[in-house]
Amino acid sequence: MQLKLEHFNIKIGQHKVLLNIVDAKELGVNPGDRVRIRGHESISAIVDTTDDMVPPGTLGVFSEVYEHFQDWEKPVEVFPTFRSKSTSVIKKMMDKRPVAQDEIKVLVNDIVEENLSDIELSAFITSSYIHGMTDDEVEWLTKAMIESGDTIEFDTHPIMDKHSIGGVPGNKISLLVVPIVAANGLLIPKTSSRAITGAGGTADLMEVLCPVEFSSQEVKEITEKVGGALVWGGATNIAPADDKLIKIEYPLSIDPYYQMLASIMAKKGAIGADNVVMDIPVGPSTKVPTVQEGQKLARDLINLGHRLGMNVECAITYGSSPIGRKVGPSLEVREALKVMESMEGPNSLIEKSAALAGILLEMGGAAPRDRGKEIALETLRSGKALEKMKQIIEAQGGDPNITSNDIQVGQYTADIFASADGYVIEFDNKWIIEIARLAGAPNDKGAGVAIHKKMGESVKKGDPILTIYAEKEFKLENALTTAQRTNPIIVEGMLLRRIPGTYGFQ
Numbered sequence: 001m002q003l004k005l006e007h008f009n010i011k012i013g014q015h016k017v018l019l020n021i022v023d024a025k026e027l028g029v030n031p032g033d034r035v036r037i038r039g040h041e042s043i044s045a046i047v048d049t050t051d052d053m054v055p056p057g058t059l060g061v062f063s064e065v066y067e068h069f070q071d072w073e074k075p076v077e078v079f080p081t082f083r084s085k086s087t088s089v090i091k092k093m094m095d096k097r098p099v100a101q102d103e104i105k106v107l108v109n110d111i112v113e114e115n116l117s118d119i120e121l122s123a124f125i126t127s128s129y130i131h132g133m134t135d136d137e138v139e140w141l142t143k144a145m146i147e148s149g150d151t152i153e154f155d156t157h158p159i160m161d162k163h164s165i166g167g168v169p170g171n172k173i174s175l176l177v178v179p180i181v182a183a184n185g186l187l188i189p190k191t192s193s194r195a196i197t198g199a200g201g202t203a204d205l206m207e208v209l210c211p212v213e214f215s216s217q218e219v220k221e222i223t224e225k226v227g228g229a230l231v232w233g234g235a236t237n238i239a240p241a242d243d244k245l246i247k248i249e250y251p252l253s254i255d256p257y258y259q260m261l262a263s264i265m266a267k268k269g270a271i272g273a274d275n276v277v278m279d280i281p282v283g284p285s286t287k288v289p290t291v292q293e294g295q296k297l298a299r300d301l302i303n304l305g306h307r308l309g310m311n312v313e314c315a316i317t318y319g320s321s322p323i324g325r326k327v328g329p330s331l332e333v334r335e336a337l338k339v340m341e342s343m344e345g346p347n348s349l350i351e352k353s354a355a356l357a358g359i360l361l362e363m364g365g366a367a368p369r370d371r372g373k374e375i376a377l378e379t380l381r382s383g384k385a386l387e388k389m390k391q392i393i394e395a396q397g398g399d400p401n402i403t404s405n406d407i408q409v410g411q412y413t414a415d416i417f418a419s420a421d422g423y424v425i426e427f428d429n430k431w432i433i434e435i436a437r438l439a440g441a442p443n444d445k446g447a448g449v450a451i452h453k454k455m456g457e458s459v460k461k462g463d464p465i466l467t468i469y470a471e472k473e474f475k476l477e478n479a480l481t482t483a484q485r486t487n488p489i490i491v492e493g494m495l496l497r498r499i500p501g502t503y504g505f506q
Contacts, residue, residue, distance in 0.1 A: 001078050003078050006060050015113075017035065017046070017048070019049050020058065023057070030049070033083075043065060094127040132257070138258050139307045152220045159187050162178075162278075163268070163277075171323050175206070175333065176349070183388040188223070188360070191231055197250075200442040204445075208407060212232040212396065242267070265310070273310055274310065278315065280314055326448065327448045330410075330448070358375065413476070418465050422492035424465070424491055427488070438479040446469060449468050453491075
């Protein structure tokens, strides 16, 4: 059937076309089926149908398909075609049958080339979430994810990297770890994520100081020039299948365990990492609730690293309280820079950063065994980490002379006060993150929360325990209402909630 093209100037993340119901019946296709479109180029696409958005005789195409056709005024030939081979691979996984390496490679390529519908991707994610994957399958998935995107090959080694499993507010550790490691002569090209459900990913934080969107080649050049980089991985085309899977996982609120392993290690493999330290925070409100689960995750990451030729060490860390006292991009960057400028800052931030950087220094041969943390702390105290951070900021197009005092935070603020004397006995990370997000983080860089009292600290009635920052007044009001309702910081003796009697007073 010959149809003329109508372009819908919208990117939807997959190869999809709209057929009028009349033409769909003539072709014998239904929504979710595939058609082959042949013009000066040939491409397959997923069908959706309509009775009014395109008239009979017209094929509606979204931007991903439109890009393949230079002369869209000429009619194209459209005919039914078979479903992707990936569909049968997904069905095998749903039936809990083993799949081969070449089948996983076909599946990952189809994900990257946007040949699968959201329904098919959801089926793949759900089946791996329910049934799991074997060690071989996880290795093949990781390798396919590496091969499907850009890779960086450095001329000198070792290449160092660090990753946090996440779930803890205020996780600004990479802003200290990267310059400490780079200042000691090791290469550390840190590709980071933006926040999905948090108040600020490392890329959101670094963007306060300088641009973070670079190609893989630019990341290589920056790292070789100054020893380190802190960039957004989403701009590099490194392991691109991961971003497409995350888009489906987010509305389902699931993070399949074995896909998480593959996602983490694919990004490390794509930058050619030799030595990786994994930060695994554990605690009731983190992604890893118990030490036992943390130990299992550590074993699986180390095993997968070995299969990929990487040396992986894991640090199980305390995750029941925020790192430092600030949550939200500008607030966290201020806190991290202050540590590098003067060693003034929360002990939790300094100690954890030095411990993780120290492991990397030992793994890379820049520090003797058991002296890594000591050398990391000295790198901070001496100002070498700050000087290296300035070099990284400048190499990424920012102002190297920026100081912690230059960073602006939200102009609208509100305090939460303690309603009783006592000690902080409970801390709810999830509500701290939610309050920061309601205030506008991470999109509003100046939004977030400052925590004045942490676990075990004494409090007097009327003391401020939390300050909310926002760039817009209505967002401050939303965040304040939630903070007052949820009590994210509990002081012993506080009245949590009043529940009136059924009959009330006469």
